[in-house]
Amino acid sequence: MSVVLERPRLTVPVSERDHVLGPATAPVTFVEYGDYECPFCGAAHRSVEQVLQVMGNDLRFAFRHFPLSQIHPHAYQAAEAAEAAGAQGRFWEMHELLFENQDRLGLRDLIGYAGALGLDLERFVTDLRGHAHAGRLREDFLSGVRSGVNGTPTFFVNGLRHDGGYDVEVLLEALRSEL
Amino acid sequence: MNTVSNGALPEGTPAPAFELRSTPDQSVRLGDFSGRRLIMAFYPADWSPVCTDQMALYNEILPEFQELGAALVGISIDHAWCHAAFAQSRNLHFPLLADFHPKGDVAQEYGVYDDEIGMSERALFVIDEEGVIRWSHVSPIGVNPGADGILAALESMSAAPVPA
Numbered sequence: 594m595s596v597v598l599e600r601p602r603l604t605v606p607v608s609e610r611d612h613v614l615g616p617a618t619a620p621v622t623f624v625e626y627g628d629y630e631c632p633f634c635g636a637a638h639r640s641v642e643q644v645l646q647v648m649g650n651d652l653r654f655a656f657r658h659f660p661l662s663q664i665h666p667h668a669y670q671a672a673e674a675a676e677a678a679g680a681q682g683r684f685w686e687m688h689e690l691l692f693e694n695q696d697r698l699g700l701r702d703l704i705g706y707a708g709a710l711g712l713d714l715e716r717f718v719t720d721l722r723g724h725a726h727a728g729r730l731r732e733d734f735l736s737g738v739r740s741g742v743n744g745t746p747t748f749f750v751n752g753l754r755h756d757g758g759y760d761v762e763v764l765l766e767a768l769r770s771e772l
Numbered sequence: 773m774n775t776v777s778n779g780a781l782p783e784g785t786p787a788p789a790f791e792l793r794s795t796p797d798q799s800v801r802l803g804d805f806s807g808r809r810l811i812m813a814f815y816p817a818d819w820s821p822v823c824t825d826q827m828a829l830y831n832e833i834l835p836e837f838q839e840l841g842a843a844l845v846g847i848s849i850d851h852a853w854c855h856a857a858f859a860q861s862r863n864l865h866f867p868l869l870a871d872f873h874p875k876g877d878v879a880q881e882y883g884v885y886d887d888e889i890g891m892s893e894r895a896l897f898v899i900d901e902e903g904v905i906r907w908s909h910v911s912p913i914g915v916n917p918g919a920d921g922i923l924a925a926l927e928s929m930s931a932a933p934v935p936a
Contacts, residue, residue: 744825
């Protein structure tokens with residue numbers, strides 16, 4: 594059997610719509626499609642944090658949602674919570690809390706995190722109950738599907754899917770090779 | 773796009789008829805999907821990690837498949853009881869068909885049975901309203917083929933789809 598494998602490309606480039614850390618002028622853009630209830634994403638999150646520190650201004654990082662809600666029953670609402678916090682300017686703080694508490698993602702937990710971040714709770718709960726961010730979540734999900742995201746976490750380095758695992762060293766090697 | 777040389781039935785071939793168990797006491801036939809589009813996802817086995825990702829992914833994209841007028845079935849050599857447990861554990865909302873007896877018969881017909889491992893290959897077929905294969909694809913066994921190829925195939929098929 595002859596096999597030609599071409600690594601898929603990110604079909605929707607990072608733009609103003611994305612949640613981004615790091616300068617827009619950074620030479621390397623790093624995108625993650627992730628699920629807050631996925632244990633592998635939890636592990637990868639710790640690698641990403643270190644990678645961000647080491648790479649500094651050479652790296653721009655964007656996170657997009659890819660909740661597999663049928664196998665991770667809390668993942669979708671957790672993603673909605675991140676977006677609801679994002680609507681109040683606190684996406685990354687909530688993102689951090691969700692990954693730090695992957696086994697505590699029930700509605701009460703989410704409201705607790707929103708309270709800890711000092712969010713407008715009424716607005717936060719209204720957003721969750723009304724699925725105010727469902728459109729954006731589906732947009733993220735489908736952009737992943739179209740880009741060869743088949744499970745989580747999936748990373749893209751300067752638009753090309755990274756197929757090599759997510760240990761800090763492996764990620765750093767892939768990112769630095771773009772410098 | 774991944775390309776794999778293979779014996780999978782190509783585009784333009786009439787899809788071979790089949791009748792397979794979807795549950796211990798129910799069967800599904802190709803003819804049941806007449807007038808609709810059908811996605812057939814052959815995979816080696818229930819429970820193995822890649823299949824799990826692949827089926828979980830398709831489970832999430834069912835609304836998009838339906839919008840494009842297509843139903844989806846998964847097919848492996850596992851028994852209907854095994855499929856039932858697998859589907860329940862993964863909360864799958866589409867039928868899993870048991871190509872169990874005679875083992876791998878349908879996979880053979882579609883040219884995607886791997887005799888060495890005694891399981892089907894990881895293969896996708898998109899069948900049109902008239903029962904003709906319009907796209908087929910075989911992935912390396914450990915590689916999740918994702919859904920972009922299926923969506924592109926469905927979108928390229930002419931005529932307004934009738935929602936499944």
